[in-house]
Amino acid sequence: MKTCFAPLEGITGFIFRNTYHEFYGGIDEYYTPFISVNQTRKLKKRELEDLLPENNRVPRLIPQILANNTEDALAYIRMIQEIGYDTVNLNMGCPSGTVVAKGKGSGMLRDLKVLDNFLESLFYGLSTQFFEPVKLSVKTRIGIRDMEEAPMVLSVLAKYPIHEVILHPRLQKDFYKVPVHKEVVSSWQQTLTAPMIYNGDLNSPRDVQDICQSYPDLQGIMLGRGLLWHPSMLNSYVEARNNTTEIPSVCPPEDPKKLKAFHDTLVARMLETMQEPNNVLHRMKELWFYMGCNYPDATKPLKAIKKARNMQEYQLAVRSLFLS
Ligand SMILES: Cc1cc2nc3c(=O)[nH]c(=O)nc-3n(C[C@H](O)[C@H](O)[C@H](O)COP(=O)(O)O)c2cc1C
Structure with a gap:
């Protein structure tokens, strides 16, 4: 099961990623904080710097975009491909009010017909306008206000050849606080053909063990704040697992x-x-x-x-x- 470092806007830029990897490691894949797609169709200096392969010393980096317009999204995906990436992640989870108001992030889940049209034309564009194929993964929440939305979001996503689905099983209204709705993981796994990466509240070695044991078919796990609170949390999990000692439910003190x-x-x-x-x-x-x-x-x-x-x-x- 692969390990991914979640994108955390304002924190996990390339300097953080490189330094974290050098000191703690144990991560297979890092994600950039979102690049907000707009009509300028130009990457900002800071965004370009964050993407440049020569600035990144991690095993694998996946750029993430935040978009609500297909043509603009395709233009950014093309620019990102030209820099050297073959996979792009679409943010369908950001809960911030200003982002949602623009129909971006988890705002994409407000109107599922609009989402369906967006994905249809995005995948059409990806299959017809690109000489070299680009894989699209998504990082998504399960709805806006009500758990009943989750199966409907799932049925839209299940229609498309998504490379990987990173599931953060919370609603937009939950922001980052209320407990994650882990109960949806199985049904999403059964319905989606795309491999799934689980994200949310993996804050101790025991949390990591529990999710890996409960859902052994996951493609991977993605960790965010858990590694900011306790940078060696994943190392402690791996160490305890390799030594077949009990997996701690509380993070051991940092060195x-x-x-x-x-x-x-x-x-x-x-x-x-x-x-x-x-x-x-x-x-x-x-x-x-x-x-x-x-x-x-x-x-x-x-x-x-x-x-x-x-x-x-x-x-x-x-x-x-x-x-x-
Ligand atoms: C400060 C902050 C910034 C974030 N920035 C992004 C982002 O740029 N893109 C994204 O997909 N998610 C972003 N997230 C969400 C995280 O990637 C992750 O999904 C969330 O923190 C839940 O995972 P965790 O419980 O392991 O932290 C952000 C979260 C926080 C707290």
């Missing part, structure tokens, strides 16, 4: 030296590459929102990180955190 080295390398690389130190500050604050759980007694330094106005204040706060 503090390794976490510090990971952090310091990440910050140094971001400062080297990103022109605006405040962007580094912003990204690191996002990351600490998750990684901070490894320092339960360091309330003061964590607060200082959150409040830091520049990189100097940030570095001071982080130093005291690592000494705590």
Whole structure:
């Protein structure tokens, strides 16, 4: 079963992906945060930089797009193919209000007739306009407001030659909080011919074991926040499995030296590459929102990180955190 690192906008750019892979590894496939397709049909500098093969040192990278217009989507898929990718992932899960309002992300699930037409013309375009074939995978939620929508979403997806379906079994209205509706996994697996990757709330080695044992036919699992809270979570799972020891239900403590080295390398690389130190500050604050759980007694330094106005204040706060 392959392991995938979920796309996390604002966090998992190429510097994070490379550094995570170097320090923790164990991931077969990484996904880019979404590239929002628009009428300009041009990749932004930041998006291009994130995609360039020479910037990426991970085993496999899948670019993700967020789209609501077939022709624009095909234009972006073509640009992404020209950079060297043979697979593109379509985001049908983003729950944010502004994205949904544009009919993108999980907004694609609002009107299933529109979704059906979109997929029909997208797959038609992929089969007729491309010299070299491109595979399309989707990352989807199961509906907007009601569990009764799930079988209808499934029946639309089942019509198309989707390469892989990444299933995040929540409704749009659930955002990221309410428990995942794991009960739909089996019926989706039975109906879809496309292989399935499960995503959602794999936050401990035991969670990983449970999903792998409950659904052995999955093509893969995708992990997101679990690896931000506990970067070595998957390593702990693999280690316990290989040693045939009990799989822990709580993440073992992170190695503090390794976490510090990971952090310091990440910050140094971001400062080297990103022109605006405040962007580094912003990204690191996002990351600490998750990684901070490894320092339960360091309330003061964590607060200082959150409040830091520049990189100097940030570095001071982080130093005291690592000494705590
Ligand atoms: C801060 C943040 C940013 C995200 N950005 C994206 C994104 O760009 N594309 C996407 O498909 N999902 C995105 N997601 C959703 C995650 O990929 C994932 O589906 C979600 O966090 C559930 O998985 P997890 O419980 O393993 O974290 C984002 C989630 C968060 C919390």
